[in-house]
Amino acid sequence: MTLIKNEQELREDMCEIARMMYDKGLICGPAGNISAKLADGTFLLTPSLFFKQRLTPDQLIIVDEQGNKVGSQTSANRDLQPTSETSMHLHTYQNRPDVGAIVHAHPSFCVALSVAGKKIRPQVLTEAMLFLGDIGVADYKTPTTDDLGAEVGRLMRSHDCVLLPYHGVTVAGKDMWEACAKLEVLEQTAEICVLVEQLGGEKPLAQPHVKDMLKLRQDWGLAKKSDTNLLDY
Numbered sequence: 001m002t003l004i005k006n007e008q009e010l011r012e013d014m015c016e017i018a019r020m021m022y023d024k025g026l027i028c029g030p031a032g033n034i035s036a037k038l039a040d041g042t043f044l045l046t047p048s049l050f051f052k053q054r055l056t057p058d059q060l061i062i063v064d065e066q067g068n069k070v071g072s073q074t075s076a077n078r079d080l081q082p083t084s085e086t087s088m089h090l091h092t093y094q095n096r097p098d099v100g101a102i103v104h105a106h107p108s109f110c111v112a113l114s115v116a117g118k119k120i121r122p123q124v125l126t127e128a129m130l131f132l133g134d135i136g137v138a139d140y141k142t143p144t145t146d147d148l149g150a151e152v153g154r155l156m157r158s159h160d161c162v163l164l165p166y167h168g169v170t171v172a173g174k175d176m177w178e179a180c181a182k183l184e185v186l187e188q189t190a191e192i193c194v195l196v197e198q199l200g201g202e203k204p205l206a207q208p209h210v211k212d213m214l215k216l217r218q219d220w221g222l223a224k225k226s227d228t229n230l231l232d233y
């Protein structure tokens with residue numbers, strides 16, 4: 001049984017994760033946002049704000065399913081607005097009832113691969129095959145628009161990780177810590193892809209081994225219908 005943390009614990013976790021994302025270079029300046037589902041069906045969100053690593057628990061904002069600001073007003077959050085990317089969070093929760101938290105970041109290696117028109121290939125790292133599965137690639141949409149939110153939500157039906165070309169990544173998990181862990185593995189996978197290119201290109205892992213990893217993923221209850229994309233070379 002999943003233990004749903006109370007609101008104050010989630011507020012503290014969210015600030016800690018924002019600092020970790022900043023310290024690891026996954027976000028910088030005003031970039032990045034985090035959300036978590038609350039027990040009553042509303043959502044805790046980071047505000048639109050410079051320097052997420054300085055967030056305090058009372059600055060976080062609660063919105064309803066339509067993105068309206070609800071919940072407790074504090075002197076710290078009264079004049080703040082929910083993240084400008086609220087739409088991608090709400091579309092994802094709408095399409096994925098199993099998702100409890102979402103992180104959005106701008107990791108350099110992921111974005112660099114998208115700008116070069118290259119894929120992030122989980123096949124280069126066993127941990128990525130097991131925990132991430134296929135990486136969805138969104139059509140380019142202008143940041144902050146509902147078009148982008150709908151595009152991310154569409155891909156999240158069959159993925160936990162979506163690459164937003166020239167922009168960043170959005171990662172879903174059952175809770176914030178799982179989503180953040182996947183984000184770290186995703187950026188490491190992208191970095192390995194770049195290094196492999198520099199070393200002369202990939203010697204692909206044999207398909208039977210990839211199939212074994214997908215079987216393990218299935219056994220662990222992580223399988224998604226997009227998993228078969230990992231068998232495309």
Ligand SMILES: [Zn+2]
Nearest residue numbers: 032104167168
């Ligand atoms: Zn962004």
